[in-house]
Amino acid sequence: MSNTAQLSEITRKWMDVFMHRSMSGWRQYAKATGLSMPQFSLLMRLHYHGDCGISDISEHMDTSNAAASQLVDKLVQNELLERTEDPHDRRAKQVNLSAKGRELIKKGISERNRWVNELVTDLDADQRAKVAEALVILTEAARKLERAN
Amino acid sequence: MSNTAQLSEITRKWMDVFMHRSMSGWRQYAKATGLSMPQFSLLMRLHYHGDCGISDISEHMDTSNAAASQLVDKLVQNELLERTEDPHDRRAKQVNLSAKGRELIKKGISERNRWVNELVTDLDADQRAKVAEALVILTEAARKLERAN
DNA sequence: GGATATAGTTAAGCGTTCTTAACTAACAAG
DNA sequence: CTTGTTAGTTAAGAACGCTTAACTATATCC
16 A cells, blocks of 8 residues: 555545645734735745845745845835845945734744644544654655755 | 654645745746646635635635636636526625636645655555554544634 | 956836725515 | 525726836936
């Protein structure tokens, strides 16, 4: 049992459920916080890879330098980001989440975690152990794959 | 082992990796297809719950009737949606994905699945079996939770 | 020092989405 | 039949994000 085709079908179903949920979860949170998708996306990016310049941002978001600059500017005005001068290169800027921005993202992430936590609280001990083991395997595989790219 | 706190930490890490990946995946796909986020969101909604009226859409997207109507209109013009009259109530409309729209969403979903498939291909047989078992458990739990709400 | 490249900002213009308000058409109840 | 409700559309105006192009300031190379 558990050949490639079966596993593929299982992951497909899981992704289906999961994507459905995560999409609508994000949408609701963006609405609630008043953030647009690009704004939210940038905050997430900085949560994972802070301390980067405008060019890094524009490159990663697949957009122009001007757009990134304007986006950052708006979020700086809203006090969600801090934009400081790079001490080693005074042309460049270092963009980071502010305390307020970090707080907001942290809350968003924990709200999304709530769903998974609800999911696992209904499981019995045996099921929980299995889920825990599998998620560790998957997380490690994802990390490995990310490093490879 | 595997008490509640541990499991919670494990799911948190998994969500972290997974959300990070799925967010940027969708962003890229939306960019590639030229769809805006609301447009994309509506197509996904119709993929899961087709055959609904303008009011259903506006209610679910937490927006005004006018906005939903305009959004649908644009996607009908792009031939991604079909808008037909409800035979039982001629005031109402039935909105559905067109063949072209279905195709587009299907492709997006399969791209998303590709990542998970890459993830599991590197696993050995034992790990695969464990992952398969756990994902079945989680998918079932998610379905149950959804029915409860 | 002077030419060139790089990092980022600013401004004008376009397309999108949203809102409110006014409107049409169809249904429902007396 | 008339009154009121419901479903959806249309129009005007504001906000946002993106692009291109022109610009400032700093760094780098010869």
